[in-house]
Amino acid sequence: MIHKNEQLFYFRKLTILDIPQIKECLQDVINTLTDNEIFLYPSIEFMNQIIEGLGLSVGVFEDQCLIGFCSAIYPHENERNLGYKLDMKRDQLNRVVHIENICVMQKYRMKGLAKRLYNYLFSLFDSKHSIVLATISPKNIPSLSLAFSYRLEIVKFFNIHNVDRYIMYRDISKSKNHIPHQFLRINYNDIDHIQQALQLGYSGISFDDNVSSIFFEKN
Ligand SMILES: CC(C)(COP(=O)(O)OP(=O)(O)OC[C@H]1O[C@@H](n2cnc3c(N)ncnc32)[C@H](O)[C@@H]1OP(=O)(O)O)[C@@H](O)C(=O)NCCC(=O)NCCS
Secondary structure (H helix, E strand, C coil), X not given: CCCHHXXXXXXXXXXXXXXXXXXXXXXXHXXXXXCHHHCCCCCHHHHHHHHHHHEEEEEEEECCEEEEEEEEECCCCCCCCHHHHHCCCHHXXXXXXXXXXXXXXXXXXXXXXXXXXXXXXXXXCCCXXXXXXXXXXXXXXXXXXXXXXXXXXXXXXXXXXXXXXXXEEEECCCCCCCCCCEEEEEECCCHHHHHHHHHCCCEEEEECCCCCEEEEEEC
């Protein structure tokens, strides 16, 4: 039998009662950001909306304390749907789920908790929503590593209010059945070159070993 004090971490869906803890956790994450551009953190009002039906949020706890969380929303045909930027048709737009605001308190990072939050969140999506989209700053190496490890691919670059973002994409209903035969490796800082590759139809699929460049592939 496992005793309570042996339990390391546990995961569960967040409710409106968790809002005070979400505030505290967010504050810790914001305080430790080295660059404010890499994490456009959610307002508490937006977190309320997500929990009350716009989508869902899951959290990881140590004892009773929330130490990280992650959300998803189903944007359907709302103008905020990132699928519009990828020229998706209506049936695809309705299958989109956006991953939002993944964060883990600094003290608990590099322990695989964000990956587990992703796993748990993905397990809760209903089967109608299989196109997973997210935006990530090109400078956010931890977040890109996390997304790559979940087979999300860089498919588009855009700039909004002077902030750069990649759109990350994965259709979880499809196993990858094509065999890419064109590959590129581009320094992760070389945004011009990366944009050109994306325009030519390449997708960014992983970092190389020392995280200095990104591998791109194309059919
Ligand atoms: C992004 C974030 C959630 C990752 O949390 P985490 O719990 O440390 O991530 P994990 O331990 O699950 O690691 C996931 C993957 O990312 C890699 N990774 C995590 N931090 C990394 C870093 N600093 N440098 C390089 N790779 C890193 C891990 O090695 C792992 O890759 P692998 O599967 O190939 O082994 C965390 O850094 C964070 O909260 N950052 C601030 C908020 C933020 O930027 N959120 C994202 C907004 S888009």
